[in-house]
Structures are given as C-alpha cells and as structure tokens.
Amino acid sequence: MYxxxxxxxxxxxGSELLRILSMHRKVEVISVTSRKHEGKKIEDVHPFLAGFYDLKFVSPELKNLEDCNVVFTAVPHGEAMKYVPRLLEIGLKVIDLSADYRLPKEVYERVYGKHTGYLNAVYGLPEIHGEEIKKASVVANPGCYPTGCILAAYPLASKGFVERIVFDSKSGITGAGAKPTEFTHYPNLHESVIPYKVTEHRHVHEMIQELKCRVSFTPQVYPGSRGILTTAHIILNDCIELEEIISMYRKFYREKPFVRLQKTVRLNWVRGSNFCDLAVFVDSERRVVVTSAIDNLVKGASGQAVQNMNLMLGFDETEGLLTPPLFP
Ligand SMILES: NC(=O)c1ccc[n+]([C@@H]2O[C@H](COP(=O)([O-])OP(=O)(O)OC[C@H]3O[C@@H](n4cnc5c(N)ncnc54)[C@H](OP(=O)(O)O)[C@@H]3O)[C@@H](O)[C@H]2O)c1
Structure with a gap:
C-alpha cells in the first residue's frame, strides 16, 4: 500500500480527495492537514465521511507528511509553493491542485504574482500528457475550467485546424472554495447566473498554453453546487465535414476512459464522477460547437488528481475512479 x-x-x-480515496484499493491516506481543525477527527469536520477514516487532522508541518509516498496540495495558489519544493526534497511525489505550477514562471508572475518556489512540473491533463505524467515527480493538476475547455477543443486544435475559440462556461459555486464570499451568499446567487472576470479570468492562460490558438473565455456561476458546462465555439481555418470531425474526436479519445462522446451533454449525467462528456455539432461551414460537462470537484480537481496519482504510481488509470455519475 502506498x-x-x-x-x-x-x-x-481536500474533502473530495478523501471521498474518492476511500474507494481506492492501492493507497491508504495516513496524514491530512488542517490548521483550523488540527486535532479534530475527520468525521467531525466532514460528517458525510463518518465511518470511512479513523484519523485526526494534523498541522501542515513536514514531520507530519514525511512517512507518505505521495502528497496532494489542495491549498490556494501562492500557498502550495511554500510546500511543494520541500516535499520534493524529501523524495515524495506531489500532485498540486493549485495554479502554482501550471504555467511557466514568467507567465505565472504576470498573471498571479511573485513565485517564490518555482520548479518545472508536468501539466496534469492525462488525456494529453499521460506519458509525461507517468515519469513525473510533480504534477500540476489543471484548473477546473481549463479541463472542460481544453478537452472540448484539443482534437481539432492539436491538428492546427483552429483559427480561434470562444469558450462560454457556467460553473457551480463550489469552484470558489469553501470560504463564503459575496458571490456565494444565498440571496445573491439564488435564481441568478453571474458572469465574472469577463475577458480577464486567469484560467485562459492554461487554455492558450495547451491549445496554442486565440482563445476568448467567459466564466459564469450558476446556483448549483457542482458542475461546469462549457460551450466551445470553435472557428476553423478551413471547412471540415461533421462526420470527419466526429471521427477525429472518436479516434483521439478512443483509449481515454474518462472522456465520453455523447449526442448531447448534461451536468447531471456527470455529477459525482470523473467523466468529461462531450457533444460535437457543426452549424455552418467553419464553426464547430462542442459542449462539455464535468464535475468541477472530480474531473475538474480531485478525481483528475487521483487519475494523475494512478499514472505516477504505475496503477491502472481508472483505479478508484470508475464510479457512475449520480443521477438524477
Ligand atoms: N474548488 C474547485 O472546484 C477547484 C477546482 C480545481 C482546482 N482548485 C484549486 O484547488 C485548491 C483548493 O481549492 P478548494 O476549493 O479546496 O479551496 P478551499 O475549500 O478554500 O480549501 C483550501 C484549504 O487550504 C487550506 N489552506 C489554506 N492556506 C493554507 C496554508 N498556507 N497552509 C496549509 N493549508 C492551507 C485550508 O485549510 P485550513 O485553513 O484548515 O488549514 C483550506 O481547507 C485551490 O488552489 C483551488 O484553486 C479548486
């Protein structure tokens, strides 16, 4: 057992990692940190996990982690960089869920601010970088929005067929983390949909990095807890028939167990699962529309992080992750 x-x-x-790892047959969670809840039992802070862990939260000091083989850093950007280099120094593998290692240093510093612990990491989108992830010591788990957006466009963009892409994404509110904010206050979000950071959301830089084309991105939040629905308007630089595009997507995702090509997508067909569902349409000569649906906490974060861990440790990519979505 790792x-x-x-x-x-x-x-x-972090709690979603605990939920998913409780079903994993090849690893055991031995250390979970919280500064606020140090000394409390996991089930006292996360009652939905009652009966799954006999562990107490510990402080995030190195001595509490040194017996691990792998550590997930599920902390805000700017905080992960304080831990990741030290974890690597003592020989652990790391999967960082924050933005700290997703971009080259100069791009990171332009977009997020000063980086004090930079090192090279593999961008952890297994459908694209699976072979590099297998050999990596540190993996930068992608952002939630970039996961759904990049998977929607990659089979076309990677072939150089794309002139530009306009992504329109709607996210459930857990994407903003557990701390209450003005957005998450019930009367502000209930029965509403809120666009935010229009033209300036930081996740666009991951999309450009992977898709290597012009990208516009508009994020919105809707009053649900989990799920990101993206509509990708993909402008091609030449005409391609729908059948040809669909066969391109089928070929690219044939051996990728967590991407499903559907006739249409719905958030409640992926909820609680590690699937990314895609549906492909062509509405005029050069415009392809791809809709994608993910659960932001699973394929958009902790499920994808476990998928990366599986590859890094040489397990089957799907270990602990092939649970069907929760429907209805
Ligand atoms: N939510 C999503 O859908 C999503 C998707 C993809 C990626 N991410 C990224 O994943 C990371 C975690 O997101 P989240 O939504 O889980 O956030 P969250 O609910 O706000 O949780 C962050 C946790 O980090 C801990 N923390 C904060 N500062 C710390 C520090 N200096 N040292 C140690 N622990 C610290 C806090 O625990 P204590 O205060 O108890 O120590 C807190 O529980 C973020 O970087 C986020 O951008 C989130």
Whole structure:
C-alpha cells in the first residue's frame, strides 16, 4: 500500500480527495492537514465521511507528511509553493491542485504574482500528457475550467485546424472554495447566473498554453453546487465535414476512459464522477460547437488528481475512479 497525505483536507477539493480515496484499493491516506481543525477527527469536520477514516487532522508541518509516498496540495495558489519544493526534497511525489505550477514562471508572475518556489512540473491533463505524467515527480493538476475547455477543443486544435475559440462556461459555486464570499451568499446567487472576470479570468492562460490558438473565455456561476458546462465555439481555418470531425474526436479519445462522446451533454449525467462528456455539432461551414460537462470537484480537481496519482504510481488509470455519475 502506498501512503498518501493531503495538505488542505478541510476544504472542498481536500474533502473530495478523501471521498474518492476511500474507494481506492492501492493507497491508504495516513496524514491530512488542517490548521483550523488540527486535532479534530475527520468525521467531525466532514460528517458525510463518518465511518470511512479513523484519523485526526494534523498541522501542515513536514514531520507530519514525511512517512507518505505521495502528497496532494489542495491549498490556494501562492500557498502550495511554500510546500511543494520541500516535499520534493524529501523524495515524495506531489500532485498540486493549485495554479502554482501550471504555467511557466514568467507567465505565472504576470498573471498571479511573485513565485517564490518555482520548479518545472508536468501539466496534469492525462488525456494529453499521460506519458509525461507517468515519469513525473510533480504534477500540476489543471484548473477546473481549463479541463472542460481544453478537452472540448484539443482534437481539432492539436491538428492546427483552429483559427480561434470562444469558450462560454457556467460553473457551480463550489469552484470558489469553501470560504463564503459575496458571490456565494444565498440571496445573491439564488435564481441568478453571474458572469465574472469577463475577458480577464486567469484560467485562459492554461487554455492558450495547451491549445496554442486565440482563445476568448467567459466564466459564469450558476446556483448549483457542482458542475461546469462549457460551450466551445470553435472557428476553423478551413471547412471540415461533421462526420470527419466526429471521427477525429472518436479516434483521439478512443483509449481515454474518462472522456465520453455523447449526442448531447448534461451536468447531471456527470455529477459525482470523473467523466468529461462531450457533444460535437457543426452549424455552418467553419464553426464547430462542442459542449462539455464535468464535475468541477472530480474531473475538474480531485478525481483528475487521483487519475494523475494512478499514472505516477504505475496503477491502472481508472483505479478508484470508475464510479457512475449520480443521477438524477
Ligand atoms: N474548488 C474547485 O472546484 C477547484 C477546482 C480545481 C482546482 N482548485 C484549486 O484547488 C485548491 C483548493 O481549492 P478548494 O476549493 O479546496 O479551496 P478551499 O475549500 O478554500 O480549501 C483550501 C484549504 O487550504 C487550506 N489552506 C489554506 N492556506 C493554507 C496554508 N498556507 N497552509 C496549509 N493549508 C492551507 C485550508 O485549510 P485550513 O485553513 O484548515 O488549514 C483550506 O481547507 C485551490 O488552489 C483551488 O484553486 C479548486
């Protein structure tokens, strides 16, 4: 059994890691940190996990993690960089869920601010970088929006067929983390949909990095807890028939167990699962519309992080992750 630690176990992605790892047959969670809840039992902070863990939260000090083989850093950007280099120094593998290692240093510093612990990491989108992830010591788990957006466009963009892409994404509110904000206050979001950071959301830089074309991105939040629905308007630089595009997508995702090509997508067909559902349409000569649906806490965060861990440790990619979605 490999031993796993989680820094940031009191947050949404941390508790989702605990939920998913409780079903994993080849690893054991031995250390989970929280500064706020140090000394409390996991089930006292996360009652939905009652009966699954006999563990108490510990402080995020190195001595509490050194018996692990792998550590997930599920903390805000700017905080992960304080831990990741030290974890690597003591020989652990790391999967970072924050933005700290997703971009080259100069892009990171332009977009997020000063980086004090930079090192090279593999961008952890297994459908694209699976072979590099297998050999990596540190993997930068992608952002939730970029996961759904990049998977929607990659088979066309990677062939150089794309002139530009306009992504329109709607996210459930857990994407903002567990701390209450003005957005998450019930009367502000209930029965509403809120566009935010229009033209300036930081996740666009991951999309450009992977898709290597012009990208516009508009995020919105809707009053649900989990799920990101993206509509990708993909402008091609030449005409391609729908059948040809669909066969391109089928070929690209044939061996990728978590991408499903559907006739249409719905958030409640992926909820609680690691699937990314895609549906492909062509509405005029050069415009392809691809809709994608993911659960932001699973394929958009903790499920994808476990998928990366499976590859890094040489397990089957799907270990612990092939649970069907929760419907209805
Ligand atoms: N939510 C999503 O859908 C999603 C998707 C993809 C990626 N992410 C990324 O994943 C990371 C975690 O997101 P989240 O939604 O789980 O956030 P969250 O609910 O706010 O939880 C963050 C956790 O980090 C811990 N933390 C904060 N500062 C820390 C520090 N300096 N040292 C140690 N622990 C610290 C906090 O625990 P204590 O205060 O108890 O120590 C808290 O439980 C973020 O970088 C986020 O951008 C989130």
């Amino acid at each position: 031993k796993v630690g989680i820094i940031g176990g009191s947050g949404y992605t």
